[in-house]
Amino acid sequence: MNPVLSARNLTKRFSGVVALKDVSFDLHEGEIHALCGENGAGKSTLIKLLSGLHAHGSYEGALLVGEKMARFRGIADAERAGLAVIYQELALVEEMTVAENIFLGREPRRFGLVDWERMHREAQALLRKFQIELSPDAPVSRLGVGEKQLVEIVKAIGKSSRILILDEPTAALAEHETQILLNILRDLRGRGIACIYISHRLDEVFAIADRITVLRDGETVFTAMATQTNKSELIRHMVGREITELFPRALKMNATAEHQALYVENLSVADPQTGVLRLSNITFSIAPGEVLGIGGLMGAGRTELLMHLYGAWGTRVGGRVAIGRRLLPDSPPEMLRSGLALVSEDRRRQGLVLEQNVGFNLSLSSLARLSCCGLIQSAREHSLNDAFFRRLGVRATGLEATAGKLSGGNQQKIVLGKALMTEPKVILLDEPTRGIDVGAKAEIYELINNLTASGKAVVLVSSELPELIGMSDRILMLHEGRIAGEFERGATQEQLLAAAMGGEIEDATPAPPSQPAVQAMPRMRREPYIVSPQFFLPIL
Amino acid sequence: MNSKFSLRDLSLLFALLAIAAFFTFAVPGYGFVTPRNLTQLVVEVSITATLAVGMLLVILPGHIDLSAGSGVGLLGGLATVLVGGTGWLTKALTDFHGWIAVSFGANVAAYFPPPPWPDPVAMLVCLVVAMVFWGLMGMLVVRERIQAFIVTLGGMLIFKGLFWRVIESHTIPVVGPTLGKSWPLALGGQSFDVPQDWLHRLTTEYLDATTGLLLAAVISLLMLLGAVRGWARRRKHNIAGDDGELTFVKWLIVSQLLFLFVLVANQYQGVPMPAVICGVVAFAVHTLTRHTRFGRYLYAIGGNEEAALISGIAVKKIVVRAFVLMGIIVAITGFMQTAYAGYTTTDVGNLMELDAVAACVIGGVSLKGGRGTVLGVFFGALIMATLAKGMSLLGTEPEYKYMTRGAVLILAVWMDSRLSERKA
Numbered sequence: 001m002n003p004v005l006s007a008r009n010l011t012k013r014f015s016g017v018v019a020l021k022d023v024s025f026d027l028h029e030g031e032i033h034a035l036c037g038e039n040g041a042g043k044s045t046l047i048k049l050l051s052g053l054h055a056h057g058s059y060e061g062a063l064l065v066g067e068k069m070a071r072f073r074g075i076a077d078a079e080r081a082g083l084a085v086i087y088q089e090l091a092l093v094e095e096m097t098v099a100e101n102i103f104l105g106r107e108p109r110r111f112g113l114v115d116w117e118r119m120h121r122e123a124q125a126l127l128r129k130f131q132i133e134l135s136p137d138a139p140v141s142r143l144g145v146g147e148k149q150l151v152e153i154v155k156a157i158g159k160s161s162r163i164l165i166l167d168e169p170t171a172a173l174a175e176h177e178t179q180i181l182l183n184i185l186r187d188l189r190g191r192g193i194a195c196i197y198i199s200h201r202l203d204e205v206f207a208i209a210d211r212i213t214v215l216r217d218g219e220t221v222f223t224a225m226a227t228q229t230n231k232s233e234l235i236r237h238m239v240g241r242e243i244t245e246l247f248p249r250a251l252k253m254n255a256t257a258e259h260q261a262l263y264v265e266n267l268s269v270a271d272p273q274t275g276v277l278r279l280s281n282i283t284f285s286i287a288p289g290e291v292l293g294i295g296g297l298m299g300a301g302r303t304e305l306l307m308h309l310y311g312a313w314g315t316r317v318g319g320r321v322a323i324g325r326r327l328l329p330d331s332p333p334e335m336l337r338s339g340l341a342l343v344s345e346d347r348r349r350q351g352l353v354l355e356q357n358v359g360f361n362l363s364l365s366s367l368a369r370l371s372c373c374g375l376i377q378s379a380r381e382h383s384l385n386d387a388f389f390r391r392l393g394v395r396a397t398g399l400e401a402t403a404g405k406l407s408g409g410n411q412q413k414i415v416l417g418k419a420l421m422t423e424p425k426v427i428l429l430d431e432p433t434r435g436i437d438v439g440a441k442a443e444i445y446e447l448i449n450n451l452t453a454s455g456k457a458v459v460l461v462s463s464e465l466p467e468l469i470g471m472s473d474r475i476l477m478l479h480e481g482r483i484a485g486e487f488e489r490g491a492t493q494e495q496l497l498a499a500a501m502g503g504e505i506e507d508a509t510p511a512p513p514s515q516p517a518v519q520a521m522p523r524m525r526r527e528p529y530i531v532s533p534q535f536f537l538p539i540l
Numbered sequence: 541m542n543s544k545f546s547l548r549d550l551s552l553l554f555a556l557l558a559i560a561a562f563f564t565f566a567v568p569g570y571g572f573v574t575p576r577n578l579t580q581l582v583v584e585v586s587i588t589a590t591l592a593v594g595m596l597l598v599i600l601p602g603h604i605d606l607s608a609g610s611g612v613g614l615l616g617g618l619a620t621v622l623v624g625g626t627g628w629l630t631k632a633l634t635d636f637h638g639w640i641a642v643s644f645g646a647n648v649a650a651y652f653p654p655p656p657w658p659d660p661v662a663m664l665v666c667l668v669v670a671m672v673f674w675g676l677m678g679m680l681v682v683r684e685r686i687q688a689f690i691v692t693l694g695g696m697l698i699f700k701g702l703f704w705r706v707i708e709s710h711t712i713p714v715v716g717p718t719l720g721k722s723w724p725l726a727l728g729g730q731s732f733d734v735p736q737d738w739l740h741r742l743t744t745e746y747l748d749a750t751t752g753l754l755l756a757a758v759i760s761l762l763m764l765l766g767a768v769r770g771w772a773r774r775r776k777h778n779i780a781g782d783d784g785e786l787t788f789v790k791w792l793i794v795s796q797l798l799f800l801f802v803l804v805a806n807q808y809q810g811v812p813m814p815a816v817i818c819g820v821v822a823f824a825v826h827t828l829t830r831h832t833r834f835g836r837y838l839y840a841i842g843g844n845e846e847a848a849l850i851s852g853i854a855v856k857k858i859v860v861r862a863f864v865l866m867g868i869i870v871a872i873t874g875f876m877q878t879a880y881a882g883y884t885t886t887d888v889g890n891l892m893e894l895d896a897v898a899a900c901v902i903g904g905v906s907l908k909g910g911r912g913t914v915l916g917v918f919f920g921a922l923i924m925a926t927l928a929k930g931m932s933l934l935g936t937e938p939e940y941k942y943m944t945r946g947a948v949l950i951l952a953v954w955m956d957s958r959l960s961e962r963k964a
Binding site for chain 1: 773777779780827831832833834836837839840843844846847848849850851852853854910911
């Protein structure tokens with residue numbers, strides 16, 4: 001049988017960094033082929049390549065649809081060839097109805113006007129075909145996430161796509177919605193539609209996939225029929241990364257400290273926009289001088305946990321948080337005053353004022369300490385900035401250099417410096433080494449060691465298991481907003497990943513039901529954070 | 541954060557010189573450069589610049605105030621009515637005074653006298669009213685997350701209506717019963733007369749020649765002191781910036797310009813009061829934006845609001861404060877504009893908000909926030925006011941005045957984007 005889609009020796013580089021290395025992959029008609037791998041294994045890059053988002057010519061290797069060489073210059077080309085990608089972030093127009101969305105961009109027309117009747121009729125027929133009980137006239141904004149996902153699929157089928165690519169389709173779905181989705185996929189398989197299915201949930205993968213391919217560090221390391229492999233084998237292949245880098249973590253010094261630097265008890269937090277519970281019953285504490293690693297897959301709630309601790313996100317449904325003996329207030333300025341600092345994951349969006357210079361950014365959080373009656377004492381500010389600039393080893397022309405023009409590693413050092421200048425007791429680091437070079441990484445590890453040596457507590461969130469194992473004294477793994485396992489030093493990557501995927505390797509119990517919606521929501525304590533409002537005066 | 545002359549600053553200066561030169565030769569009999577006309581120009585520039593500098597405070601964190609023009613009319617009108625003791629509002633306040641007297645006795649009522657009020661009291665009340673209004677608008681912007689464009693557009697209409705209600709759509713002269721009166725004040729054995737008609741005197745008062753020169757001398761000395769301190773600090777900490785010579789030359793040029801200004805003004809009646817007020821406001825806002833936490837936070841919020849929030853800045857509080865300050869500046873501008881017109885009438889302050897925004901934009905302020913300086917805004921105001929004044933002297937029809945100012949605004953922004961492109 002000929003594959004409907006095959007990738008031959010794909011290699012994709014991003015400014016020197018290899019994201020995909022010699023990847024070969026094929027998909028047969030009427031097959032569901034699951035793609036597994038850790039965060040950053042190259043799944044997203046592969047999808048973007050298949051769907052034309054990375055245009056032909058920006059990568060090496062060949063892509064074949066049927067027998068023909070595919071040279072996609074954009075998504076439109078891929079769609080014409082019969083490929084449809086259904087992303088995690090849904091691409092529906094909320095204000096329109098189901099039918100309008102299904103026919104978006106190819107509305108049936110009569111005398112140049114939209115033929116509403118025919119649109120309605122055909123949408124109805126498509127929905128019936130898959131036994132989806134939705135009215136074509138229902139506005140999409142009223143649908144649940146699962147229903148929207150179904151509309152997306154119908155939209156793709158409506159475009160007569162022969163190949164569906166689903167990126168974590170069940171991440172936001174409840175159990176019964178997942179079942180409906182899986183049933184529809186099986187139905188589609190029966191009609192000869194091929195499907196690439198990406199999921200972190202191994203139970204689901206085994207429930208639906210015909211074949212499974214594991215990606216690791218941009219390479220295909222394993223492909224097998226689903227019936228001929230099992231979970232533990234998959235996990236073993238997924239974590240095969242070596243701990244090659246040097247992690248200079250000194251052993252924890254304060255193992256028996258009685259007083260805790262940060263104490264979190266039964267913390268449950270809901271998304272302020274949707275009211276869905278994103279973190280539940282999180283309990284942990286961290287002693288001065290300790291590094292607590294927090295791991296988990298994308299969407300497990302790691303960033304949400306840090307942002308909530310920092311007072312910048314989420315509606316607290318229950319539980320409490322304390323620094324020392326003090327219960328914590330809940331806004332970033334007060335958090336900083338209480339001795340908690342955050343280095344956020346996205347330094348360009350949340351860390352730096354890019355158009356301002358290095359000095360401006362370094363002292364931004366510490367100005368209260370550096371000013372007298374509101375007036376900034378520029379001499380003191382300058383000498384403190386200078387001290388941090390040197391201590392962090394920022395490579396820039398000076399404090400006057402524009403922050404936006406520095407390299408990722410140097411930008412990260414400035415964001416770290418800004419947090420450290422506030423003299424915190426507890427530092428929350430969210431992916432502090434993402435996207436920076438090896439040298440800068442080593443310097444940041446060194447910095448973490450120095451911090452803990454001076455009695456500060458560090459919470460380290462990381463997607464890289466070797467980094468987590470190498471740098472942490474203790475590790476918590478999150479899975480769907482819950483603590484799925486707590487590990488002392490010496491845990492293996494397999495153990496951590498198994499916990500992150502929601503279960504023991506040997507244990508075949510299904511994952512806990514995901515994300516129950518909170519019915520009675522308390523009044524929102526904090527509105528969601530929206531990026532600065534823009535007014536519509538573009539020319540003035 | 542040193543001032544470095546860029547291509548853009550120079551082009552602004554050249555544009556201003558070109559405009560001034562054009563009017564110098566175009567207006568018959570060199571009417572543009574007479575001391576009298578220049579003094580009037582100074583008053584007009586001062587009024588525009590004061591409002592524009594306030595606008596900077598709101599634009600820096602990425603917002604805008606479209607209600608400023610209506611506010612100028614409203615607050616100037618309110619002050620005029622309270623000082624003059626005329627109209628419907630006076631009657632209402634008199635009734636209120638009577639009701640207090642009946643309900644709580646004359647002693648209490650003495651604290652709520654009916655207008656006319658002394659000028660300082662009336663102006664203070666107007667300032668408080670402005671702070672409340674602008675504070676409310678700021679709250680709507682940050683708490684309810686309504687765009688400032690919409691909130692202040694609503695404010696513009698509401699204030700316009702309020703304004704017309706307060707003056708009952710009439711024309712009321714600024715002079716009230718306090719005209720020419722003064723309070724005797726004994727200080728150290730000497731007695732002074734403190735004039736009571738402050739509102740009126742805002743634009744009729746001039747510093748006498750000696751006082752003007754003295755003031756210029758003091759300011760120039762203080763600037764020298766500041767320049768030397770800055771230079772010494774830069775040298776001590778090895779910060780990049782102007783060296784000693786350039787610092788001195790810059791100071792020399794600026795203080796010479798200052799003295800030239802005073803001397804020219806003295807040719808007529810002296811330095812007009814609005815120039816002093818504008819100077820004080822501009823200096824205050826300059827200090828605020830350059831040397832205080834509040835100012836830093838404005839730049840940070842405008843540059844990257846999310847990063848500002850994560851950096852522990854109380855974004856909402858800062859933005860509301862910026863709006864309250866804007867309210868104060870709008871009120872001050874209102875007093876000056878109304879006094880300059882000599883009366884309050886329905887079209888006082890019309891479109892002034894757009895002049896202020898235009899001055900900001902010409903002066904290099906980014907409407908997205910996070911970029912802009914007081915000096916730039918001042919230049920922008922100078923260009924806008926010079927254009928307006930020059931065209932008045934030429935007897936240009938209002939139709940063409942509007943079109944010219946619009947074209948200049950677009951041209952300035954277009955040049956700005958081209959120049960910054962080339963730099964990047």
